[in-house]
Amino acid sequence: MKRLAVFDFDHTIIDDNSDTVVRDLLSPDKIPPSLKQLHRKDGWTSYMQGVFQLLYEHGFRKNDIQTAIDNIKPVYGMTELITSLKLELNYDIIIISDSNTYFIDTWLNKYNLTKNIDKVFTNPANFVNDILNIQMYHLQTECKMSTKNLCKGRIMEEYIDAQKKDGVTYERVIYIGDGMNDLCPILRLQEGDLACVRVNYKCAELINLLELGQPIDSSGKCYKIKSEVFTWKNGCDILSYVRNKFV
Ligand SMILES: Cc1ncc(COP(=O)(O)O)c(C=O)c1O
Numbered sequence: 001m002k003r004l005a006v007f008d009f010d011h012t013i014i015d016d017n018s019d020t021v022v023r024d025l026l027s028p029d030k031i032p033p034s035l036k037q038l039h040r041k042d043g044w045t046s047y048m049q050g051v052f053q054l055l056y057e058h059g060f061r062k063n064d065i066q067t068a069i070d071n072i073k074p075v076y077g078m079t080e081l082i083t084s085l086k087l088e089l090n091y092d093i094i095i096i097s098d099s100n101t102y103f104i105d106t107w108l109n110k111y112n113l114t115k116n117i118d119k120v121f122t123n124p125a126n127f128v129n130d131i132l133n134i135q136m137y138h139l140q141t142e143c144k145m146s147t148k149n150l151c152k153g154r155i156m157e158e159y160i161d162a163q164k165k166d167g168v169t170y171e172r173v174i175y176i177g178d179g180m181n182d183l184c185p186i187l188r189l190q191e192g193d194l195a196c197v198r199v200n201y202k203c204a205e206l207i208n209l210l211e212l213g214q215p216i217d218s219s220g221k222c223y224k225i226k227s228e229v230f231t232w233k234n235g236c237d238i239l240s241y242v243r244n245k246f247v
């Protein structure tokens, strides 16, 4: 029977944040306060659209952005983890990320991983007249834990349901992430699934609070995690754990 591995991208597969790497091609004094305001008011996707416009105005072109993305290093052991899950251990692999399609497709291509990823769910982006154009993946208000443009939990559940309708039922789901936006999908995992969270990053910190029975947001709700939780430093840790645990 098939298994599913769901990966976050920034600070999980790659050891950096693709948005900030590309933004930092500009020196900080090139970013006007009005754009910083937009970040606060309309979220990260609108902010990045402003950054892409500024990059164009300051002479940065597609190849400069591509080079910046190509130069981001993977987290140690992650490319091996993806390859082994896909080719040896019968996992389908999807990525759900708040980055964008151009960054993720570019990076996967550079590291020869495109063929090992079944689907990427992220904000659509493409070049129009030499400026990178980004859109929100969706617009949602139901999940208060997620940003308005991307509820990873909903995307993961919809993918699992769609696969079931196509005759593919997963015996187990593994989720691998680091950030605040990875908590929603982790809370939707079932008993027998596995949440892998990066040590000393935000998601692990929130899960520690939940395990102590403490609230993590203003709702005061005590969320409960049904899956097992494994804390990782690199991709090799996860691969050893999965091999020992499940094979
Ligand atoms: C600037 C920025 N971009 C992207 C992300 C999320 O990207 P991903 O979902 O790939 O971790 C975050 C949140 O962690 C962020 O702060």
Ligand SMILES: [Mg+2]
Residues within 6 Å of the ligand: 008, 009, 010, 011, 012, 177, 178, 179
């Ligand atoms: Mg992340």
